[in-house]
Amino acid sequence: MSADMDFRLEDIDDAEIARRLSIVEPLTDSVRDLVDAVIRTEVDDAELIAARTAIEAIVTRLRARQKDKGYGVAFTRDFTGMPWGNAATGARNAVAPPLRLSKVDGVTRGDVVLGAAYEGPGGHVHGGIAALLLDQLVGETAAADNMPSFTGTLTVRYLRPTPLGPVTLTGRVTGTEGRKTFVHGELSDADGVTVEADAVMIRPKSFPSRDQISAAITGHDTPTADKPTP
Numbered sequence: 001m002s003a004d005m006d007f008r009l010e011d012i013d014d015a016e017i018a019r020r021l022s023i024v025e026p027l028t029d030s031v032r033d034l035v036d037a038v039i040r041t042e043v044d045d046a047e048l049i050a051a052r053t054a055i056e057a058i059v060t061r062l063r064a065r066q067k068d069k070g071y072g073v074a075f076t077r078d079f080t081g082m083p084w085g086n087a088a089t090g091a092r093n094a095v096a097p098p099l100r101l102s103k104v105d106g107v108t109r110g111d112v113v114l115g116a117a118y119e120g121p122g123g124h125v126h127g128g129i130a131a132l133l134l135d136q137l138v139g140e141t142a143a144a145d146n147m148p149s150f151t152g153t154l155t156v157r158y159l160r161p162t163p164l165g166p167v168t169l170t171g172r173v174t175g176t177e178g179r180k181t182f183v184h185g186e187l188s189d190a191d192g193v194t195v196e197a198d199a200v201m202i203r204p205k206s207f208p209s210r211d212q213i214s215a216a217i218t219g220h221d222t223p224t225a226d227k228p229t230p
């Protein structure tokens, strides 16, 4: 991970995180709903044009104040990560399905419903979306102590087409070797595994230590507490 990666401090507590999420998650859900509606609507051209005008007005309102680039990765002082722009999981990212993963007994697991926005072959999940979700899965599976690794190699094997609808992801670490962590991940529908992946996750030699990140976000060294990523 390059040293110029955007780590920044958001000096807020859990209650403020919850408050912000309570505002932005429903907004993101509405935009996700909008994307789905645009794909599936059968209204006439006049309605489509009227919708575009209304949407453009909303975009103008939102752009009244905005960041220069992407959202970046914000951390609280006690190291809770807020990757809210993340393409697979971001709370502010309507492109994200969104995937929510949790680790129990060494297995990372998550359920997500893939609708019309994630279509590749008719009625089925796009292979790139499967790879995106598996990449996030192996990333979170390899992450220890809230410190992420980079995906060095991701090998994806598509066993059979994945129908649009609910899917489950599971991942587990299969080995470690120096800065490398090996992870196996699976994406399944109700009938079993449809896509599997093996990843070599690497903690780059240039990767800042947890203390260095803390120092970068707070301007000085601070003690850090172990906290799960929201």
Ligand SMILES: CCCCC/C=C\C/C=C\C/C=C\C/C=C\CCCC(=O)SCCNC(=O)CCNC(=O)[C@H](O)C(C)(C)COP(=O)(O)OP(=O)(O)OC[C@H]1O[C@@H](n2cnc3c(N)ncnc32)[C@H](O)[C@@H]1OP(=O)(O)O
Binding pocket: 001, 073, 081, 082, 083, 135, 136, 138, 139, 140, 143, 146, 147, 148, 149, 150, 151, 152, 153, 177, 178, 179, 180, 200, 202, 203, 204, 205, 206, 229
């Ligand atoms: C990342 C998101 C941050 C979000 C943070 C938010 C909250 C934090 C909380 C939790 C985090 C949770 C989840 C993480 C989130 C998302 C997961 C998404 C993951 C991604 O989507 S991430 C983007 C795609 N990813 C890249 O953009 C990588 C670009 N690339 C590089 O940054 C370097 O290329 C790197 C680092 C790969 C290696 O750099 P390096 O200098 O450290 O490597 P070095 O040469 O020292 O090799 C050391 C040993 O690895 C072997 N090796 C080297 N390269 C290899 C490769 N490619 N494949 C297999 N093995 C490889 C060598 O053979 C040697 O092996 P040996 O020791 O056995 O000889």
